[in-house]
Amino acid sequence: MKLYFTLVGASIRARMQYKFNFLFSTFSYGLIMVTDFLMLAAILLRFDDIRGWSIYEVGVLYGISSASMSLYRVVAAEIHDFERYMVEGEFDSLLIRPVSPLTLLLSRNLDLNRIGGVVQGLSILGISLSHLTALPTFFWLLWYLPVALGTGLIISVSLGLMTATLAFWTHRIREFQVFTLYAPTNAANYPVSIYPGWLKWIFFTVLPVAFMNYLPATFLLQKGGEWYLLVVSPMAALLFAGVAFSFWRFGIRHYHSTGS
Known part of the structure; x- marks a missing residue:
């Protein structure tokens, strides 16, 4: 961990060499994310609710999902862009170093520009919470919010790691990320109950984004859930992280280097 924080510190110092670029990129990304939520809000304000979920309750789901995904893009930028290591043959250089390749990937580059998305998600979360103070479970x-954000981050990183592992066989993963990252996390902005049964099954198993925010919210927002769901969600996230890490190690054992 000491080595990890040393490498992270170096990455942050490198980013801060261009402060204006950092501030502008952060603001731009946050603004894009705000526009995305405004489109969702326009629909909800017109139809009042979605399956009994008000705009502020959906805002809680959206805020947790958005902030978690943005945190993933901050701390795991190189995992998200792992395709480059396969296509350009850079992964070989990580394997000859006396440090875990995963540690090197997580510490090599922090995408601080994505902090704008974190701020945007937390802002929407705060606004939504200010209208839910009458809830008995407020x-x-x-x-529980820090636990929910941590759970969402673990699930996002795990999804990113499993997708990155596919590159050991396919080399390119951009198309996979649409189905394993972008689509599920966008779906998590809404109550999982609105989706058909087969899609719900996917969101509780193969792509377990339902544990990110929806499942604990059913209790916290008085939607019929039980208190033990607050414990089930982080446990499911840790279990999924273990599966993702095992798959990653399996992929490394079957890596044959880049060549032509």
């Missing part, structure tokens, strides 16, 4: 909701 203080439970406030207490």
Whole structure:
């Protein structure tokens, strides 16, 4: 961990060499994310609710999902762009170093520009919470938010790692990311209950984004869930992280280097 924080510090110092670019990129990304939520809000304001979920309750789901995904893009930028390591043959250079390749990937580059998305998600979360203070479980909701964000980050990183592992066989993963990252996390902005049964099954198993925000929210927002779901979600996230890491190690054992 000492080595990890040393490498992360070096990455941050490198990014701060161009402060204006950092501030402009962060603001631009946050603005794009705000526009995305405004489109969702326009629909909800017209139809009042989605399957009994008000705009502010959906805002809680959206805020957790958006902030978690943006945090993933901050701390795991090189995992998200792992395709480059396969196509350009850079992964070989990581394997000859006396440090875990995963540690090197996580510490090599922090995409601080994505902080704008984190701020945007937390802002929407704060606005939504300010309209839900009458809930009997409101203080439970406030207490649980750090756990929900941590759970969402673990699930996002795990999805990113499993997708990156596919590159050991396919080399290119951009198309896979549409189905394994972008589509599921966008779907998590809404209540999972609105989706058909087969899609719900996917969101609770293969792509478990339902544990990111929806499942604990059913209790915290009085939608019929039970208190033990607050424990089930982080446990499911840790289990999924273990599966993703095992798949990653399996991929490395079957890596045959880049060549022609």
